[in-house]
Amino acid sequence: MLIDHRLVGLLSALALTISSAALAQSYPSKPVRIVVPFAASGTGTDLVARIAAEFITTKTGQSVVVENRGGAGGNLGMDLVAKASPDGTTLGMALATNVVVNPHIYKTMPFDALKDLLPVAPVVATSQLIVVNDDFPAKTLQELIARAKAEPGKIAYASAGVGTIAHLGAHAFAQQAGLELVHVPYRGIGQAVGDVVAGTVPMMSVSVGPVLGALQAKKLRVLAVATPKRLAYLPDVPTAAEAGLPGFELSSWFGIFAPGGTSKEIVATVSGWIQDMLKDPTARKRLGDNHLDPLVMSPEEFGRFVAADHARWKRIVETSGVPQQ
Helix, strand or coil, X not given: XXXXXXXXXXXXXXXXXXXXXXXHHHCCCCCEEEEECCCCCCCHHHHHHHHHHHHHHHHHCCCEEEEECCCHHHHHHHHHHHCCCCCCCEEEEEEHHHHHHHHHHCCCCCCCCCCCEEEEEEEEEEECEEEEECCCCCCCHHHHHHHHHHCCCCCEEEECCCCCHHHHHHHHHHHHHCCCCEEEXXXXXXXXXXXXXXXXXXXXXXXXXXXXXXXXXXXXXXXXXXXXXXXXXXXXXXXXXXXXXXXXXXXXXXXEEXXXXXXXXXXXXXHHHHHHHCCCHHHHHHHHHCCCEECXXXXXXXXXXXXXXXXXXXXXXXXXXXXXX
């Protein structure tokens, strides 16, 4: 009997298409877990994941739970996602550091961030601020830059630790402004903020969440925000470009990733959930109350964004002198 291989190929492709469509229509037919690569804290990545889980559960009627798997700077949790079955039942809520910074800091990564993790949807971004102790003599970004140039190697900045966004963000600022600043790493953002408030260290690069209380108490001042536009919740603070340092834009972000090999249909479904969440007044308010800015992109746009950010942070890390771990 003669076999028409073209017909077999067409039938196979049709079967695959029908199977994918059926999967998309029935998804999610099982509980979904969102892995957070940090300990439960009720803030940051954990908070965003829980808001997303609650919204998706309500929308689909299927149970969506958050599973915290901390360790190795987030590598353990994201490795769990990378190696999970690509059936949509395991998703990861990554902080930018997990995907675009860690690969340049760790000598050995348990997964390939650009191949084993599939970008699905960004959720929110949090912008970096240049913050100083309220008693610090520099009242503007240009005054800070001028003072640092006049005293190279004498002005220090605090960070949450070597290789953190707070460290690399301040390094990127110093590099772009042509400054020689001294890095003072701490064990966590709380200790770093505490010493800047106390005046032990005069400045830092940080997102608004950890310093909001100190800003409201007028113990810290923001000299500039590293965004293209002013922030709605800091309307009187200039952008870095307005303050005299054009091109200095820096933010961190949170996004949903799936295991590599996850179908386009599932990716599109999850992306749709997140975009719906970012239109929901209740979810938007909860995110806004924590100074988290919605970030909307298609899966394809998010993939290009992640690849570009990966390359950008590679350049920053390479010039920072961060030793590989």
